[in-house]
Amino acid sequence: MYICFINQTLKLREMANLFDKAKENGTSKTKVEKHEVIEMPQFSKQLEKLANIDAQMAELQATRDLIDSEIREAGKETMISLYEKKGSFPGTLKIVAGEKSFLFITSDKYLKVDKERYDELVEMFGPEVVEEKTKYFFNNAILEKYQEVISDMILKSKKIADADKAKLIESETTYTIKKGLINELATLGKKFKADVKKMVEEIRPIFNVKMTEK
Numbered sequence: 001m002y003i004c005f006i007n008q009t010l011k012l013r014e015m016a017n018l019f020d021k022a023k024e025n026g027t028s029k030t031k032v033e034k035h036e037v038i039e040m041p042q043f044s045k046q047l048e049k050l051a052n053i054d055a056q057m058a059e060l061q062a063t064r065d066l067i068d069s070e071i072r073e074a075g076k077e078t079m080i081s082l083y084e085k086k087g088s089f090p091g092t093l094k095i096v097a098g099e100k101s102f103l104f105i106t107s108d109k110y111l112k113v114d115k116e117r118y119d120e121l122v123e124m125f126g127p128e129v130v131e132e133k134t135k136y137f138f139n140n141a142i143l144e145k146y147q148e149v150i151s152d153m154i155l156k157s158k159k160i161a162d163a164d165k166a167k168l169i170e171s172e173t174t175y176t177i178k179k180g181l182i183n184e185l186a187t188l189g190k191k192f193k194a195d196v197k198k199m200v201e202e203i204r205p206i207f208n209v210k211m212t213e214k
Contacts, residue, residue: 072207075104076200083196089183094212105208110177118175121202125192129181129203134173142168177203 082090093104121130149159185199
């Protein structure tokens with residue numbers, strides 16, 4: 001009887017192994033989307049022309065992005081240089097190049113900051129450069145669950161489960177660079193022994209380029 005039990009166990013293990021092997025050797029089925037094929041040969045030239053236009057647009061966009069990047073970098077370096085010379089934020093720059101010109105705008109807006117980046121900036125420059133804001137709001141599901149007793153909703157209420165009390169109020173915390181900081185980089189830089197370029201690289205203000213007539 002015992003030997004029979006062992007044999008059955010071994011067979012079950014072999015079956016399990018066979019299933020594992022089948023899974024290893026098998027291929028996963030990918031559902032192939034089927035399309036109705038409609039022949040419209042009259043659009044052959046138009047589609048070819050459209051494909052060429054798309055390729056040209058992609059090439060032009062890549063060239064534009066490269067030029068825009070060069071202009072932004074030059075504008076940023078010029079702004080930083082003026083900032084350090086004057087000791088104050090120079091504001092929007094009008095850069096003239098031959099018959100063309102553009103405005104280089106350094107906005108008082110910054111790239112998003114998460115908790116990790118917030119902590120890094122506080123460590124580098126102190127709490128003056130960043131803000132932490134927490135919004136509190138009710139958990140609607142819990143409020144709806146206890147809508148009949150909401151008027152009695154106090155900490156010692158026996159009508160609300162202890163486990164739900166902690167869930168009743170939720171929060172959302174966001175981290176941002178402080179408004180107006182772009183005007184204080186020279187002062188803060190001296191305080192934390194960092195030049196304007198270092199400050200700009202760390203707080204990452206948003207730059208814009210606007211083409212203008214000379």
